[in-house]
Amino acid sequence: MAGLPIPVKTSPQQMILSIPDLKDAGSAKLTEVIKNFYNDGSTNQITVHENTTAYDKYRLRARVLRDVSKVNPSTAVFGQNIDFPLCVSPAGLQAMAHEDGELATSRACAKRNIHMGVSSFANYSVEDIVEAAKLGTATAPIAHVMQLYTMKDRKMQERIIRRAEKAGCRAIFLTADSPVLGVRYNEYRNDFRAPENVKLPMLERSTMEVRSKTHDSNFTGFSEDAHSWTHEIPYLRAITRMEIWIKGVVTAEDVVLAREFGCDGVIVSNHGGRQLDQTPATIDVLQECVEAAAGKIRVHIDGGIRSGADIFKALALGAECCWVGRPAIWGLAYDGEAGVTKGLDILYEEFRRCMQLTGCNSVSDISKASLGVVRSDGPLARL
Template sequence: MDPDPIQTLADLERTALARVDKVTREYWAHGAGKNITVRENATAFDQYRLRPRVLRNVSKIDMSTPVLKGLVADFPIGIAPSGWHKMAHPDGEAATAAAARALGSIMGVSMGTVVGASPEDCYSPEDVKAAGGDAAAFFQLYMFNDRKLMSDVLRRIEKAGYRAILLTVDTPYVGKRVSEIRNRPQLPRFLTTINFGTMVADTGSLKIDSSLVWEEILPWLRSTTSLEIWLKGISTAEDAALAVQHGVDGIVVSNHGGRQLDLCVPALDALPEVVAAVQGKIPVHVDGGVRRGEDVFRALALGADFVWIGRPALWGLACGGQQGVERMLTILREELKLCMGLAGCASLKEVTPACLRLVGSSAKL
């Protein structure tokens, strides 16, 4: 029997991008500006080397980790919110959510899931929740300027059974994504025509609210929903401290996969200052550029409580729907487990800065 040709996420990416058209390929691969942040999100990991310890009992490796109150993932890797999974496979977000459920992972469901030109373009939040069960725990929220609409959305996802919102705070405006501008005439209609089906009739209501401030939006959210409130898009110590001050439930260190502001600090490089500012008071998650189990290990060693991946889920979908996403998660899970074992870490609490050193340095972090 021939070996499985997909052994790494690089194999998965290569296979997936060969199966989709140019417009889809560029929509997935590219970001803002010259794609510098897209590239550096991934290459940032390579400035760290591992310091393995030996003669430790690693016969059993525990990768389970709490994510939300009463919700534990089997391993510290989740699927970050990204929109329009039907570009990759007809089963779209339902397949992604089912894969997360099957592997004991967690999924953040994109608001793009319920945004589409027509029902056939997208799934409802209820559909995705049904497919993902407890795994479909987070719902990504963009704030539009119609607060009545946003109240309706929050009530709907709360009723559907989601546990937390990921308020995306790095998008007061949409970044300049050059390939999307050039490809706009060829983009699927659900990427160029936005509505909320029967939830809103006035498409002018769907302008992103660029006036959000800490003192107003967080109290408004707390008065509107009982869901946990997480902020996705934090990348500085200053904003991390404000998040703690304003009582948010958790942070995701992220630069939107390089799709918003080019030349941002890579997410991994932003992580340590955010962790230091939070001082363990709330969970800190991270996304951006993760392509190997060793990347997950390094993010955890730098203080992340949980790691999210985005584009690889789309590659998995393109390579086989639910089974393709399961394959992607399995590769990362097994790579992380092997890395932990070879580094002498039997549990996640043993993955610390002492496991790393900077390239060119002889000292541990």
């Protein structure tokens, strides 16, 4: 019929055009219990939802007639150049999404030449995860960081640190927002327990031990709720030479404390909306955290980033780098290492084109001048 568009035949892989596409495709391959564990947040899901939707009120100020033929999205993180200012957050229990779990994620990060965080709840050892990255195609080995909770068993905590150091990890990401787990209705309703085929080698737990208790009970058994700035940071400084970053910061006051205690950086994060519900979206507190940092401490962000434009907006508001967790999980569930690679490639291409369409040739060109904020009375407000 004349005038109608001609359908284009394409493979299912090619139909994954965005991170929301990847979420749908990956989530469809998961059981309801595991899908809820990965995708849901705490109590009424307000924060997990607003983490993403909060980006929508920031608008991009496109610029025209700029020579962007030599655009360069690369940046330096942990003293090493990466392809673009994105890394993969530490996320536990990845083998529930795909049997290769963190090994596949590590290989995909290496191919895309970006850094990766390793969770204490990883289903593979930090040694194996770091080694897996060497099978990628990065021109130089990517950096890994070791996520750590404050633990009641200090000897085990030190063993994790020593193993991470020996494996070559660059930093500790101390998850400081979790003296206890947030109230997660889906885990109670589903009696969530890790599947029989997964292990927690960093926590030195067998499958039988893991399944004997709920996720909440397991966490309560090892997490130290009597943690404090005055104890944790001096303790870590005394036993490791790795950088110390505080993950879970959402206020200027805690950025100031991180500076006072000599931390190397903070990750503005609300644990993906999985801890205290109704905390603000991370993009909405980023500016106050950057101002409190005053250039004396590095500021990264995670939570709700679902596009290259979101990465651009976070950098315009002062973040040095962004981290994503769920997009990697959805990629794993969809197609293992190839699925993670697909997601990272989508974010890279979207970010690169966003830079070009806003007239930015380098990451250093990105600033508040590139953004506006939607106002209820109509005109776009400049930042």
